[in-house]
Amino acid sequence: MSKKPVFYNCSRCPAYCCSYPRIIVGEKDLARLAKHHGIAIEEARRKFTKAGHEKGERVLRHKGDEHFGTVCRFLNRKTRRCMVYKARPAVCREFPGAGRCGYYDFLSFERNAQEDPDFISTTWNS
Ligand code: SF4
Ligand code: SF4
Incomplete structure (x- = not known):
């Protein structure tokens, strides 16, 4: 089966997606992170997560x-x-989902327009 084409390159990106405030950590994610760090799940919950907007969300x-x-x-x-690539939460593994990343499209456009391959855009309105 042929792979779907991908139109973004995370190795050329300043990791805009990792600035999203709501990166949800489920129980399986927490267990994976705890194991990765060799600590108890409750300690991982306290150290690595905080309450989200939805009830019970971390x-x-x-x-x-x-x-x-x-x-x-x-x-x-x-x-x-x-820094925890192998133990990162499911939502990080799934992102951006399709073959395109909106931020990377925008970044590529700006880098071309400004003729600066290293330009970093600190804002993006999706
Ligand atoms: S913002 Fe897009 S291109 Fe950048 S690291 Fe995240 S998924 Fe990759
Ligand atoms: S766990 Fe890793 S991939 Fe996920 S948001 Fe944090 S730095 Fe980004």
Whole structure:
């Protein structure tokens, strides 16, 4: 079976998606993260997550970031790569879902327009 084409390149992106405030962590995600760090699930819940807007929802904690204000606590701010890639939550594995990433389309357009292959857009209105 042939693979569907992909029109984005995460290795050329400053990880805009990791700046989303609502990165939901389910129980399976939490168990995976806890195992990855060799700690108890409750400790992982406390350390890595905080309450989301929906009742009972837990989301990944953030930390400050020079480009996007805040980003997921697991993003390496220098390399712009996930530090828990193998143990990342399901929602991170599934994103962006289709063969396109809206932010990357926008970023590519701006990089071409500005003739700057390293340009980083800190805002994007989807
Ligand atoms: S914003 Fe899009 S291109 Fe950038 S890291 Fe996320 S999925 Fe990849
Ligand atoms: S867990 Fe990794 S992929 Fe998911 S938001 Fe955080 S840094 Fe990004």
